[in-house]
Amino acid sequence: MWWHQHNLCFRHPVDEDYSGDLEEKVATIAETDESAESEGVIDSHKRREILSRRPSYRKILNELSSDVPGVPKIEEEKSEEEGTPPNIATMAVPTSIYQTSTGQYIAIAQGGTIQISNPGSDGVQGLQALTMTNSGAPPPGATIVQYAAQSADGTQQFFVPGSQVVVQDEETELAPSHMAAATGDMPTYQIRAPTTALPQGVVMAASPGSLHNPQQLAEEATRKRELRLMKNREAAKECRRRKKEYVKCLESRVAVLEVQNKKLIEELETLKDICSPKTD
DNA sequence: AGGCCTACACGTCAGCGATG
DNA sequence: CATCGCTGACGTGTAGGCCT
Numbered sequence: 001m002w003w004h005q006h007n008l009c010f011r012h013p014v015d016e017d018y019s020g021d022l023e024e025k026v027a028t029i030a031e032t033d034e035s036a037e038s039e040g041v042i043d044s045h046k047r048r049e050i051l052s053r054r055p056s057y058r059k060i061l062n063e064l065s066s067d068v069p070g071v072p073k074i075e076e077e078k079s080e081e082e083g084t085p086p087n088i089a090t091m092a093v094p095t096s097i098y099q100t101s102t103g104q105y106i107a108i109a110q111g112g113t114i115q116i117s118n119p120g121s122d123g124v125q126g127l128q129a130l131t132m133t134n135s136g137a138p139p140p141g142a143t144i145v146q147y148a149a150q151s152a153d154g155t156q157q158f159f160v161p162g163s164q165v166v167v168q169d170e171e172t173e174l175a176p177s178h179m180a181a182a183t184g185d186m187p188t189y190q191i192r193a194p195t196t197a198l199p200q201g202v203v204m205a206a207s208p209g210s211l212h213n214p215q216q217l218a219e220e221a222t223r224k225r226e227l228r229l230m231k232n233r234e235a236a237k238e239c240r241r242r243k244k245e246y247v248k249c250l251e252s253r254v255a256v257l258e259v260q261n262k263k264l265i266e267e268l269e270t271l272k273d274i275c276s277p278k279t280d
Numbered sequence: 281a282g283g284c285c286t287a288c289a290c291g292t293c294a295g296c297g298a299t300g
Numbered sequence: 301c302a303t304c305g306c307t308g309a310c311g312t313g314t315a316g317g318c319c320t
Contacts, residue, residue: 235304
């Protein structure tokens with residue numbers, strides 16, 4: 001066994017095909033999961049049919065988390081009135097600590113804040129904070145901060161998708177509301193397109209009534225296509241993120257069930273000994 | 281150094297279900 | 301029925317490790 005419920009060591013690479021095996025393992029242990037896919041020879045059509053009818057990862061994960069306490073849950077969006085800032089992913093778990101394959105410790109705190117710390121030092125040096133700001137569909141122009149790290153010289157480094165610029169705010173009040181809510185007293189940042197006032201991917205639309213000639217129609221079709229591609233791009237990213245989370249969830253569930261299984265076997269052996277004493 | 285392999289991330293397409 | 305979101309499949313690029 002290479003990991004435990006609250007001290008995960010992610011040794012498995014996240015493979016596209018890996019979740020299927022893991023699902024099967026969970027189903028085998030729990031004997032309740034009907035979503036397991038058989039590893040036998042299934043023709044591609046049938047396999048595709050099975051796969052395409054699978055519910056979303058959010059749904060599956062939420063079902064799992066309702067079964068198993070302590071399993072992270074993906075909150076549904078629209079939690080604005082409930083105190084959760086918009087676009088902030090909330091992990092409904094007590095603070096969990098994981099260890100990565102590189103030896104780093106990852107702590108998921110309430111409110112979705114992830115802290116990454118490097119072992120070896122006194123635990124403070126190298127501390128990195130990361131706040132997920134993209135649980136749901138981002139508003140137009142919103143950008144996902146994928147990773148924030150504090151380098152040795154104290155400067156903040158942000159890696160964001162696309163060719164965008166991160167600008168540190170002079171004061172926290174200047175930050176967008178969803179970011180300010182997420183960071184608290186931390187310095188806040190704005191993400192801007194470097195050359196244009198329009199957010200990345202936003203294309204100016206002509207009003208429908210003004211489309212007369214074929215060229216305008218072609219431009220409109222191109223615009224629609226680019227918009228669809230952009231949305232699908234973001235959706236694919238989000239889908240992959242959820243899938244990774246789902247796989248991690250399955251991994252932790254496997255661990256829990258294996259421990260339970262072991263305990264039950266031991267209990268059974270004990271009961272056997274009690275109920276059938278030796279008669280010689 | 282260069283070739284090969286592997287893992288990973290990404291973009292795109294296709295197909296499905298949900299929704300208005 | 302059109303539209304949209306989600307997700308599997310596929311192709312591509314890149315980084316890192318290993319071998320010659």
